[in-house]
Amino acid sequence: MVKVKVEFLGGLDQTFNGIKNLKLEIDGEEPKLIELINKLSNEYISNEKDFEMFIQEGTIRPGILVLINDTDWELEDKEDYILDDGDLISFTSTLHGG
Amino acid sequence: MENNTRKKEVKVGQLCQLCHCRKAVMKRPKNLQKLCKECFYHVFETEIHLTIIKEKLFYKGETIAIGASGGKDSTVLASIMKTLNERYNYGLNLVLLSVDEGIVGYRDDSLATVKRNQQQYQMPLEIVSYKDLYNWTMDEIVSCTGVKSSCTYCGVLRRQALDRGAIKLDIHHVVTGHNADDMAETVLMNLLRGDAARIESSVNVTTNSIGSPVKRSKPFKYTYQKEIVLYAHYKKLDYFSTECTYAPEAFRGTARVLLKNLESVRPSCIIDIIHSGGHFKLKPKRIRTNTPKKNIPQNTNNNNKNKHNNNNNTDKEIEIRPDGSVSIVKDGNRCERCGYLSMNKICKACILLQGLEANRPKMIIGESLTSSSDGAAKLSKTLEGLSF
Ligand SMILES: [Zn+2]
Ligand SMILES: [Zn+2]
Numbered sequence: 007m008v009k010v011k012v013e014f015l016g017g018l019d020q021t022f023n024g025i026k027n028l029k030l031e032i033d034g035e036e037p038k039l040i041e042l043i044n045k046l047s048n049e050y051i052s053n054e055k056d057f058e059m060f061i062q063e064g065t066i067r068p069g070i071l072v073l074i075n076d077t078d079w080e081l082e083d084k085e086d087y088i089l090d091d092g093d094l095i096s097f098t099s100t101l102h103g104g
Numbered sequence: 105m106e107n108n109t110r111k112k113e114v115k116v117g118q119l120c121q122l123c124h125c126r127k128a129v130m131k132r133p134k135n136l137q138k139l140c141k142e143c144f145y146h147v148f149e150t151e152i153h154l155t156i157i158k159e160k161l162f163y164k165g166e167t168i169a170i171g172a173s174g175g176k177d178s179t180v181l182a183s184i185m186k187t188l189n190e191r192y193n194y195g196l197n198l199v200l201l202s203v204d205e206g207i208v209g210y211r212d213d214s215l216a217t218v219k220r221n222q223q224q225y226q227m228p229l230e231i232v233s234y235k236d237l238y239n240w241t242m243d244e245i246v247s248c249t250g251v252k253s254s255c256t257y258c259g260v261l262r263r264q265a266l267d268r269g270a271i272k273l274d275i276h277h278v279v280t281g282h283n284a285d286d287m288a289e290t291v292l293m294n295l296l297r298g299d300a301a302r303i304e305s306s307v308n309v310t311t312n313s314i315g316s317p318v319k320r321s322k323p324f325k326y327t328y329q330k331e332i333v334l335y336a337h338y339k340k341l342d343y344f345s346t347e348c349t350y351a352p353e354a355f356r357g358t359a360r361v362l363l364k365n366l367e368s369v370r371p372s373c374i375i376d377i378i379h380s381g382g383h384f385k386l387k388p389k390r391i392r393t394n395t396p397k398k399n400i401p402q403n404t405n406n407n408n409k410n411k412h413n414n415n416n417n418t419d420k421e422i423e424i425r426p427d428g429s430v431s432i433v434k435d436g437n438r439c440e441r442c443g444y445l446s447m448n449k450i451c452k453a454c455i456l457l458q459g460l461e462a463n464r465p466k467m468i469i470g471e472s473l474t475s476s477s478d479g480a481a482k483l484s485k486t487l488e489g490l491s492f
Contacts, residue, residue: 015337015345016176016333016345017345067364068364068365068367068368069360069364071330071333071334071337073337076129076337076338077127077128077129077130078129078130078131078334080131081118081128081129081130081131081138096337098333098337099345100329100330100333101360101364102175102345
């Protein structure tokens with residue numbers, strides 16, 4: 007089991023009932039980031055219409071920035087990144103008004 | 105911090121491709137370069153500086169109003185303008201200029217952010233409100249017209265409000281936080297609705313409407329939204345991010361989704377679209393009033409002959425602008441009602457307000473702005489192009 011912190015920024019908290027910060031435990035020895043993403047979308051989005059604000063074609067919607075400990079997930083294997091204790095995963099919408 | 109129990113080694117492939125000594129934290133969408141935070145700041149800031157220098161956006165001693173909404177783009181713009189002004193000695197006087205549309209809950213919070221920015225960046229702040237300028241708040245307008253056309257109204261009114269705020273402060277140059285993504289979106293929107301005439305001008309770094317006393321510039325023309333968000337995040341800038349209470353422009357939303365999907369396949373597409381947009385040139389259409397039936401010349405030979413003729417008859421000519429409207433006097437026209445510079449007898453804002461007062465906005469706008477009244481689509485098309 008791995009304990010991680012999650013942040014929703016840039017207005018994305020609206021998709022998650024106004025939640026900005028979360029602490030989560032993910033089961034398994036070496037859980038991947040995709041498991042966290044699935045958990046978030048299955049358990050924390052109450053309005054079904056908001057689902058596609060976060061997920062598109064099985065992964066994070068384009069226009070949402072994913073940072074793993076402040077590093078762009080594109081540099082960290084994206085969905086296949088293996089979560090570590092204490093990781094901070096932030097999801098930032100770049101789509102909300104500037 | 106002792107957060108990470110197993111300390112991860114940094115592999116050579118994870119190093120910054122500029123300094124080769126720190127771990128890369130981001131990948132530039134423009135060229136896929138992997139950079140560390142420090143190098144990213146440097147590249148990001150320098151690129152905007154080079155745009156400012158290359159396009160000769162400012163002169164020394166100029167006073168610039170920064171259109172500030174409290175959102176990420178304008179907050180980063182204010183921060184960058186302050187940084188570059190000090191670093192490169194631009195000699196600019198910077199002022200924050202905000203528009204209060206009068207949207208309870210949305211604008212209150214974002215204006216609070218702008219007020220904090222004022223303290224953080226030590227710049228004077230001027231707020232102009234729709235209520236003061238037009239005697240209508242956006243909330244009142246929406247309760248009268250419905251949500252659907254709110255962005256159209258707001259766009260027209262905001263553009264004029266920024267100009268009026270600037271003039272009030274005797275400032276003749278406003279910079280806004282429009283970025284590369286916004287520009288590419290606008291190009292796509294104009295392309296998708298067949299508005300070829302607007303494509304080229306929509307990617308101009310500076311716009312200066314004929315006779316307008318206020319110039320507009322976009323120092324972020326080549327700056328990706330993703331990098332603006334990353335910069336704000338890493339620098340921990342204080343910005344406000346909630347979508348306007350009223351529905352965003354539906355059509356822009358469509359263009360944005362398309363663009364984001366394109367970007368995920370090929371990140372350079374945003375710059376490519378702006379580049380293509382800039383090369384989209386249309387021949388100006390001209391007709392002569394004394395021979396109105398004569399058509400536009402077909403080949404270059406005729407074109408040259410006509411040019412010669414035109415030179416002799418300039419005062420008999422009328423110009424057809426890309427949006428189909430006709431100018432009779434070239435510039436310096438003023439709105440009969442409010443005195444604001446306008447191509448038409450009555451400016452767009454006054455037409456909208458007149459419609460509101462009569463409580464029948466749609467009919468009146470339809471008659472005044474479109475030659476053939478074929479519905480709301482054309483109306484919003486005409487109006488959307490006015491705001492930017
Ligand atoms: Zn570096
Ligand atoms: Zn007027």
